[in-house]
Amino acid sequence: GAVVSQHPSWVICKSGTSVKIECRSLDFQATTMFWYRQFPKQSLMLMATSNEGSKATYEQGVEKDKFLINHASLTLSTLTVTSAHPEDSSFYICSARNPRDGDNQPQHFGDGTRLSIL
Amino acid sequence: AQSVTQPDIHITVSEGASLELRCNYSYGATPYLFWYVQSPGQGLQLLLKYFSGDTLVQGIKGFEAEFKRSQSSFNLRKPSVHWSDAAEYFCAVAPSGGYQKVTFGTGTKLQVIP
Numbered sequence: 085g086a087v088v089s090q091h092p093s094w095v096i097c098k099s100g101t102s103v104k105i106e107c108r109s110l111d112f113q114a115t116t117m118f119w120y121r122q123f124p125k126q127s128l129m130l131m132a133t134s135n136e137g138s139k140a141t142y143e144q145g146v147e148k149d150k151f152l153i154n155h156a157s158l159t160l161s162t163l164t165v166t167s168a169h170p171e172d173s174s175f176y177i178c179s180a181r182n183p184r185d186g187d188n189q190p191q192h193f194g195d196g197t198r199l200s201i202l
Numbered sequence: 203a204q205s206v207t208q209p210d211i212h213i214t215v216s217e218g219a220s221l222e223l224r225c226n227y228s229y230g231a232t233p234y235l236f237w238y239v240q241s242p243g244q245g246l247q248l249l250l251k252y253f254s255g256d257t258l259v260q261g262i263k264g265f266e267a268e269f270k271r272s273q274s275s276f277n278l279r280k281p282s283v284h285w286s287d288a289a290e291y292f293c294a295v296a297p298s299g300g301y302q303k304v305t306f307g308t309g310t311k312l313q314v315i316p
């Protein structure tokens with residue numbers, strides 16, 4: 085079964101509103117989670133690395149004030165798209181690494197959140 | 203910096219035919235390599251991974267991939283494609299000894315015709 089859960093799976097909202105997306109590790113503690121963005125018919129691009137108890141690390145070109153990341157617990161990271169506009173419409177996917185998996189195991193991905201801004 | 207190239211944006215094969223999806227990577231050391239599959243509107247499913255050892259790796263759903271260091275390639279293959287294999291396939295690379303940052307290729311969309 086899924087080990088990383090995202091909520092909601094799909095959200096539609098008006099331009100100018102803020103939207104929060106949750107990413108939970110279900111049966112392990114994740115000190116690090118990752119947020120990716122995927123535009124239609126394009127690949128996944130890493131937006132930021134979410135670190136429990138500290139500030140997120142953003143990739144070049146990603147506005148940290150636009151995409152607020154909070155990793156307040158070892159099982160939950162949230163991504164808030166502030167004052168969302170149609171160009172923010174995208175598919176957002178989070179991932180997490182289970183430290184018990186060992187170095188040779190890949191990240192676990194959530195099922196993604198489709199965000200549509202009207 | 204690491205990078206991944208998937209030269210084929212779209213591939214169409216007949217059901218039952220063999221399949222090969224190309225992937226080339228750029229990285230200074232031996233990377234960790236992955237293939238993921240994504241159905242429309244869905245998340246990613248790991249098909250297989252390579253870290254070290256045998257360069258021919260077996261994955262789920264009958265897929266396999268071969269790591270060729272001399273060609274910096276990690277092509278995905280399947281001897282007989284099923285209609286349910288139609289999806290988007292992503293090759294990905296992460297640094298050896300740690301995979302904190304995964305870089306994805308642009309993806310190859312597979313269409314299967316009856």
